[in-house]
Amino acid sequence: MEPVLELEKLCLGYNKVIYQNIFATAGEGEVVAVVGPNGIGKSTLLKSIGGMLKYHSGSIRVLSKPLGSYSTRGLAEKISFVPSQSPRARNFSLFDMIATSCYNRTNWLGTINDSDKGFIYKTLRRVGLEDFAERDSSNLSDGEFQRATIARALVQDSKIILLDEPTAFLDIENKLIITKLLKEIAHEESKCVIFSTHDLQLAIKHCDRIWIMGRESFNCGEPSSLIEQGAFDSMFKDSLLKFDPVLFTFV
Amino acid sequence: MHYLRGQIEHKVTVKRKKGYIREYVIVSISLLILLMLNLTLGSVILPLKEIFSSLFGHSTQTFVNEILWDYRIPKAITALLAGVALSVCGLQMQTLFKNPLADPFILGISSGAGLGVALFVMGFSAFGISFSGSVFMNMGIAASAWLGAFAVTLLILLVSSRLRESTSLLIFGIMLGSVTSALITLLQYFSSSSALKIFVVWTMGSFSGLTTNQIWIMSALILPGLIMSVYNIKELNILLMGEAYAKSLGVNLESTRRRILIATTLLAGSVTAFCGPIGFIGIAVPHIARMFFKNADHKVLIPATALLGAAIMVLTDTVAQLPGQSGIIPINTVSALIGVPIILLIILKSRFI
Incomplete structure (x- = not known):
């Protein structure tokens, strides 16, 4: 099957290359985790794919067409992006917050039609927030709010969903809920979900594919084969950190 | 776990929240009452009965007709327009910059207008030309103020395409405002006392003395500004959740910013040109609207701020008339006295955007 993203x-960076030689793919119905040390450029990679940052060189192909051939709006119909920390607006109901992502389909005033209204409620149910539609979105807990931002991306109705550290700042239960939710979305809705994370164990357990942004090299593959290759050891330079293939973590 | 439930086709039976008819009615009635009060009070108190009979065309008392139609109604309309324009403008600035203390003049529009007026008034006086009180003078002040405001916006627009973040734009605007203020001070230092007085009176703000033609010009500038503001609603709601999100939705941030800026100049620039720089209303009213309507949706807030802004500005003008025969309090003094407690209340209750 043709990959959704190639x-x-x-090479990332604008004037100066900050990370080079990335070869990677992601397919339909796949959930992909981007892992790597702090500051290596995970956010930059996601933002470059989302068309929000210019990149230095190389090629990004979205649904077999070069990224540059999409208009801003055309790209927004293919890729949605969930920033690592979204500002919350006071007195803005969850429904209204999610309704904003119908932007490309609504009229000049942003009126939501009945089919989108149904779609929003269905999506709220999907992420387990169906009882919260009329709640003030700024009063949601961090875990609930993160699910709301995922619902927003789903309502944008794009093939590819990029998430910048969706599980940061969450407790272990919510990390699991979010990771499983992303997996279901990818598998059941045939989306391609790509998210950056520091939770290696969860990523290895639940993701179909992992992109490792190591200090030395970039690796892309299924978790099991990456473990066999010993690819995770390239993540950190420090020889004190060794990847344990049984525990799925660094010791 | 409940979120694992399968997809059930969701029927759209959920009733979405109420409209805000009750709130709008309350604000509209207050506006009407305040307007009537405004027409009644002044150096001469006109009884409501006389006002109604004059309004509906069968008043016998010519002096009532004269006061009402030549003086009070134009003034009330000016106050109303200014209130609507400044409040709607302030709301957009607060959303664009995600800053609860942003006001229509945060990008230096009033300082630009001020510089225009200062150049006009003090420039002419430097050549020994004096023309106090003439129509030429009134129109000249308005035109130069508008040009000053427009020049500042133009500069900001030029810079805004080179800046990626609205915060940088905010800093640029504030710096520009400081520079223009410094230039005004410099001009003041070298100008004659009579020119200085004209300038200082302009900075105090006033709704009176506008001719019908001037009111028409002012409306003709404000109306497109308001239409543009309504057109900005969709993007303003998205900007509430940050520029990164807006960008990922495919919102053209540059053109959105440009549209908001142009609307701002039309609204705040025009009011400043004809009425002087009127402070505090532009910051306070959007917050009052948010508190009263409890909704951040701009579809609700734009009409709400427009109505509330009109009501509060008419109230301000009414209070300014209270001394009766002994004169008028400058508008800016009253707007500060009304606006500042509201801003303080907001900070104390920390009800930010």
Whole structure:
């Protein structure tokens, strides 16, 4: 099957290359975790794919077409992006917050039609927030709010969903809920979900594919084969940190 | 776990929340009452009965007709327009910059207008030309103020395409405002006392003395500004949740910013041109609207701020008339006395955006 997203010899950065030689793919119905040390450029990679940052060189192909060939609006119909920390608006109901992501389909005033209204309620049910529609979105807990931002991306109705550290700042239960939710979305709605994370164990357990942004090299593959190759050891330079293939973590 | 439930086709039976008819009615009635009060009070108190009979065309008392139609109604209309324009403008600035203390003049529009007026008034006086009280003078002040405001916006627009973040734009605007203020001070230092007085009176703000033609010009500038503001609603709601999100939705941030800026100049620039720089209303009213309507949706807030802004500005003007025969309190003094407690209340209750 044709991959949804292909990165070839991608070098990140604008004036100066900050990370180079990324070869990676992601397919329909796959959930992909991007892992790597702090500051290596995970956010930059996601933002470059989302068309929010310019990249240095190489190619990004979205649904077999180069990224540059999409208009801003055309790209928004294919890729949605969930920033690591979204500001919350006071006195803005959860429904209204999610309704904003119908932007490309609504009229000049942003009126939500009945089919989108149904779609929003269905999506709220999907992420387990169906009883919260009329609640003030700024009063949601961090875990609930993160699910709301995922619902927003789902309502945008794009093939690819990029999430910048969706599980940061969450407790272990919510980390699991979010990771499982992303997996279900990818598998059941045939989306391609790509998210950056520091939770290696959860990523290895639940993701179909992992992109490792190591200090030395970039690796892309299924978790099991990456473990066999010993690819996780390239993540950190420090020889004190060794990847344990049984515990799925660094010791 | 409940979120694992399968997809059930969701029927759209859930009733979405009420409209805000009750709130709008309350604000509209207050506006009407305040307007009547405004027409009644002044150096001469006109009884409501006389006002109604004059309004509906069968008043016998010519002096009532004269006061009402030549003086009070134009003034009330000016106050109403200014209130609507400044409040709607302040709301958009607060959303664009995600800053609860942003006001229509945060990007230096009033300082730009001020510089225009200062150049006009003090420039002419430097050449020994004096023309106090003439129509030329009134129109000249308005035109130069508008040009000053427009020049500042133009500069900001030029810069805004080079800046990625609205915060940088905010800093640029504030710096620009400081520079223009410094230039005004410099001009003041070298100008004659009579020119200085004209300038200082302009900065105090006033709704009176506008001719019918001037009111028409002011409306003709404000109306497109309001239409643009309504057109901005969709993007303003998205901007509530940050520029990164807006960008990922495919919102053209540059053109959105440009549209908001142009609407701002039309609204705040025009009011400043004809009435002087009127402070505090532009910050306070959007917060009052948020508190009263308890909704951050701009579809609700734009009409709400427009109505509330009109009501509060008419109230301000009414209070300014209270001394009766002994004169008028400058508008800016009253707007500060009304606006500042509201802003303080907001900070104390920390009901930010």
